[in-house]
Amino acid sequence: MREEMKKRAGEYAAKYIKDGQVVGLGTGSTVKYTILELGRMVKEGIDIIGIPTSKATGQLAESVGIKLGSIDEYPEIDITVDGADEVDPNLNLIKGGGGALLREKIVAHASKYEVIVVDESKVKKVLGEFPLPIEIVRFGYRRTMNVLSSLGCGPSLRMQDKTPFITDNGNYIVDCKFNRIENPKILEEKIDKIPGVVEIGLFIDMANEVVVGKKEEVEIMRRP
Numbered sequence: 358m359r360e361e362m363k364k365r366a367g368e369y370a371a372k373y374i375k376d377g378q379v380v381g382l383g384t385g386s387t388v389k390y391t392i393l394e395l396g397r398m399v400k401e402g403i404d405i406i407g408i409p410t411s412k413a414t415g416q417l418a419e420s421v422g423i424k425l426g427s428i429d430e431y432p433e434i435d436i437t438v439d440g441a442d443e444v445d446p447n448l449n450l451i452k453g454g455g456g457a458l459l460r461e462k463i464v465a466h467a468s469k470y471e472v473i474v475v476d477e478s479k480v481k482k483v484l485g486e487f488p489l490p491i492e493i494v495r496f497g498y499r500r501t502m503n504v505l506s507s508l509g510c511g512p513s514l515r516m517q518d519k520t521p522f523i524t525d526n527g528n529y530i531v532d533c534k535f536n537r538i539e540n541p542k543i544l545e546e547k548i549d550k551i552p553g554v555v556e557i558g559l560f561i562d563m564a565n566e567v568v569v570g571k572k573e574e575v576e577i578m579r580r581p
């Protein structure tokens with residue numbers, strides 16, 4: 358059922374893409390459906406350039422025939438479609454469950470319009486149940502984690518196959534369980550000041566619309 362909701366949201370968001378656009382391509386199992394749909398649209402003749410937010414997304418997009426470019430070639434992106442781990446009523450997001458938050462944030466910041474695709478389980482009144490992903494440099498990572506825990510979270514180093522997960526940028530990810538993030542903007546400012554932190558999975562005032570996949574329809578959330 359959840360997979361159907363993801364598919365419904367992901368495919369719906371492909372309708373936002375117009376011929377000739379530079380399109381940021383997010384990372385994850387929901388936006389995968391947007392990318393597959395865009396692949397079908399490319400075969401039918403639409404001409405777009407995709408800017409991938411991860412190596413995995415780049416591979417998927419190429420495999421379905423989407424032409425790729427880099428953000429250095431296309432520093433202004435018309436529209437980006439991406440997933441999220443949590444969404445609040447103000448369209449603030451937690452992202453980074455797939456470990457691509459740094460590139461996702463750079464691409465979101467460069468985008469004129471950011472569309473987020475989620476299934477309904479990701480919509481929350483308050484952010485923080487999902488552990489907040491934070492990308493940190495490897496040097497001094499234990500100390501960085503200690504400083505993060507002093508902000509009231511339980512930090513855990515993300516692992517993959519018994520070794521630390523390494524991002525596409527060669528860094529570590531720490532997942533910080535806050536439970537309730539009452540003021541995402543203030544928390545982001547505090548974490549941003551910690552040496553060793555590269556990027557934070559809080560996306561504040563970045564999403565323009567969220568497409569929520571439900572059992573039988575999609576709901577569109579817009580920033581209040």
Ligand code: 5RP
Pocket residue numbers: 383384385386387388439440441442451452453454455456457458461
């Ligand atoms: C990757 C992300 C993803 O967009 C987020 O984790 C949602 O993924 P999914 O659609 O697979 O639940 O932020 O860094």
